[in-house]
Amino acid sequence: MGTATPVEVFVPFRKGLPPLRKYWSTLWKRRSFIAEYSRTQLHEQHFDSVFGQIWLILNPLLLSGVYFVLIVIIGGHSDKMRYGHLTACLFLFYLMANTLSGGVKSVTSGQRLILNTAFPRLMLPISASVVAFFRFLPTIFIFLILRTILGLPIGWNMLWSIPIVLIAILFSSGVAILISCINVYFRDIANFLPYFTRMLLYLSPILWETSAIKPQLRKVELVNPLFPLLDSWSRAVVHAQAPHLTSMLISLAWAVLVFTFGTYFFLVREREFAVRV
Amino acid sequence: MSNSLHKPGEIAVSVQHLGLTYTTTIDKRPTLKARLKTMGRGTKQTRVVRALDDVMLDVAYGSVLGVVGANGAGKSTLMRVISGILPPSQGRVEVYGKVSTLLALGVGFSPSLSGRANVYLGGLAAGMSSQEIENHFEEIADFAELGDAIDAPMRTYSSGMYARLAFSVAVTVRPDILIVDEALSTGDARFKEKSLEKIKELRSDARALILVSHALGTVRDICNEVAWLHKGKLIQRGKPDEVVDAYASFLQVGKSAAINEDV
Numbered sequence: 001m002g003t004a005t006p007v008e009v010f011v012p013f014r015k016g017l018p019p020l021r022k023y024w025s026t027l028w029k030r031r032s033f034i035a036e037y038s039r040t041q042l043h044e045q046h047f048d049s050v051f052g053q054i055w056l057i058l059n060p061l062l063l064s065g066v067y068f069v070l071i072v073i074i075g076g077h078s079d080k081m082r083y084g085h086l087t088a089c090l091f092l093f094y095l096m097a098n099t100l101s102g103g104v105k106s107v108t109s110g111q112r113l114i115l116n117t118a119f120p121r122l123m124l125p126i127s128a129s130v131v132a133f134f135r136f137l138p139t140i141f142i143f144l145i146l147r148t149i150l151g152l153p154i155g156w157n158m159l160w161s162i163p164i165v166l167i168a169i170l171f172s173s174g175v176a177i178l179i180s181c182i183n184v185y186f187r188d189i190a191n192f193l194p195y196f197t198r199m200l201l202y203l204s205p206i207l208w209e210t211s212a213i214k215p216q217l218r219k220v221e222l223v224n225p226l227f228p229l230l231d232s233w234s235r236a237v238v239h240a241q242a243p244h245l246t247s248m249l250i251s252l253a254w255a256v257l258v259f260t261f262g263t264y265f266f267l268v269r270e271r272e273f274a275v276r277v
Numbered sequence: 278m279s280n281s282l283h284k285p286g287e288i289a290v291s292v293q294h295l296g297l298t299y300t301t302t303i304d305k306r307p308t309l310k311a312r313l314k315t316m317g318r319g320t321k322q323t324r325v326v327r328a329l330d331d332v333m334l335d336v337a338y339g340s341v342l343g344v345v346g347a348n349g350a351g352k353s354t355l356m357r358v359i360s361g362i363l364p365p366s367q368g369r370v371e372v373y374g375k376v377s378t379l380l381a382l383g384v385g386f387s388p389s390l391s392g393r394a395n396v397y398l399g400g401l402a403a404g405m406s407s408q409e410i411e412n413h414f415e416e417i418a419d420f421a422e423l424g425d426a427i428d429a430p431m432r433t434y435s436s437g438m439y440a441r442l443a444f445s446v447a448v449t450v451r452p453d454i455l456i457v458d459e460a461l462s463t464g465d466a467r468f469k470e471k472s473l474e475k476i477k478e479l480r481s482d483a484r485a486l487i488l489v490s491h492a493l494g495t496v497r498d499i500c501n502e503v504a505w506l507h508k509g510k511l512i513q514r515g516k517p518d519e520v521v522d523a524y525a526s527f528l529q530v531g532k533s534a535a536i537n538e539d540v
Contacts, residue, residue, distance in 0.1 A: 008361060008371070010369070010372070030402065030404060036401055117402050117403050118361035119403065186307060188309050274357060
């Protein structure tokens with residue numbers, strides 16, 4: 001012995017956090033796992049078969065159709081702008097909702113792997129957001145076709161959609177990381193999740209437009225992080241207008257805040273996963 | 278591709294004053310509902326487990342350390358700390374080489390996927406490149422003798438097939454330090470023999486092995502040193518015969534046939 005230096009040293013964590021620099025570099029090195037895991041999950045959802053993809057496209061289209069009928073029945077005004085807004089916002093909303101529903105059980109269902117392999121656990125919820133993103137991609141093309149049929153305005157401002165999607169991914173990954181961790185301690189969180197996302201759907205400017213809301217209800221804007229995000233999204237992709245800068249900044253701040261908090265919460269709890277799952 | 282960079286006798290794993298405590302739930306499935314209920318009653322829902330207490334161990338290259346102990350002695354926990362799955366609460370663990378982090382059931386975390394997909398995912402999670410796995414895959418599949426079943430979903434596997442695949446992965450990737458945690462107890466006699474051969478081969482190849490087993494016959498046969506854990510404490514460490522005898526008389530089972538059979 002003597003001269004050799006250890007390859008790995010395991011000592012108690014300081015402040016409950018694993019050594020961060022090493023954690024991130026390990027996470028980056030294992031990105032091929034994230035890619036492969038996401039691929040197999042998509043494969044399981046028959047993403048690579050024709051029918052699977054048709055279903056992936058049909059599902060949001062039918063959904064937007066159903067909600068459009070609902071709006072017409074309850075007597076809101078309805079025109080092609082409205083339909084465009086509804087569809088675009090539903091698609092982005094489902095990117096986020098799918099991240100959450102895929103992410104919530106990502107840690108608890110990775111039980112075997114967690115018990116027997118040393119790896120950054122953050123890989124599991126991140127894989128869930130990758131899957132949700134790949135399911136989102138075909139809906140972009142659907143919307144592009146749809147907006148051409150509806151004859152919605154076209155302009156460079158539509159490019160704002162790219163940062164908006166990135167913010168949406170950051171935000172929803174943050175929430176997914178947080179709830180995947182909470183689900184280890186309270187397994188019924190996964191059961192509450194559908195009600196939570198449904199609530200979020202109705203409290204966000206999807207079925208209604210921001211301009212149509214009563215002034216008293218504008219307070220929702222302050223507590224719902226999706227509010228400024230979806231408003232910006234609708235402006236950019238439906239109206240081809242530049243979003244308000246404040247809306248963009250507020251959404252970005254929410255996303256950074258939630259992602260940082262979620263990740264911190266996850267990392268502090270991570271060492272316990274092997275004895276809790 | 279033999280990569281034995283280590284000389285026999287060089288230190289492989291050094292465990293110093295290792296302690297591990299954790300809190301766990303009493304409920305099998307913790308829920309918010311259960312938590313609210315127990316909060317109302319004022320009962321505790323968690324308990325603190327002291328799984329390891331001031332354990333000192335070291336393993337040299339070219340040797341096999343056997344770990345014995347009753348159920349709940351902390352054997353598996355110790356293996357998880359050495360492979361970096363559980364960070365210690367006290368003390369220090371130094372590892373001088375690549376550990377096979379795939380313990381007994383590392384593969385097969387997703388039962389709906391095929392054995393092949395699970396081997397890939399398990400390997401990638403453990404930090405191997407897909408090229409490395411590709412290179413080893415044939416060998417893994419051959420050694421496990423699963424035939425066409427390698428492409429069947431793992432939920433269709435018997436526990437023996439499961440264990441065979443797990444063992445093949447662990448030994449085929451040629452780790453510097455191999456941990457075998459009761460992985461062979463479900464294999465059939467022929468596979469057990471084959472596994473023992475493999476373990477001996479790795480030992481002579483100057484790798485370090487840690488064998489957790491209830492099969493005292495095997496432990497006596499292939500280990501150079503044996504450690505006996507009981508309720509998280511290291512009771513005795515030394516020559517296989519001495520420690521195994523002490524442990525066996527502690528268990529009051531003597532040298533009956535039942536404990537000599539399994540690996």
